[in-house]
Amino acid sequence: MVDVFARRLQVQERMTHEILHSIDDTLKPLGVAVVIEAAHMCMMMRGVQKQNSVTTTSAFTGAFRNIETRNEFLSLITAKLR
Numbered sequence: 001m002v003d004v005f006a007r008r009l010q011v012q013e014r015m016t017h018e019i020l021h022s023i024d025d026t027l028k029p030l031g032v033a034v035v036i037e038a039a040h041m042c043m044m045m046r047g048v049q050k051q052n053s054v055t056t057t058s059a060f061t062g063a064f065r066n067i068e069t070r071n072e073f074l075s076l077i078t079a080k081l082r
Contacts, residue, residue: 031062
């Protein structure tokens with residue numbers, strides 16, 4: 001699903017929300033959490049010119065709007081990245 005949305009010319013924030021709504025509309029779960037960490041070639045090659053620049057966006061709905069649930073989710077995925 002990410003590949004489908006990533007092929008479109010758009011900003012990362014909009015893509016994050018489109019993925020969230022697609023999952024939510026299709027599966028109708030109690031909540032959806034989407035976190036996208038992406039490297040942008042345009043930032044590396046021109047403009048900012050920062051190598052290894054990574055931008056992170058997130059979107060939450062349903063049960064993940066509860067701060068405790070959201071924090072637990074974020075701590076779990078942060079632990080996996082280390």
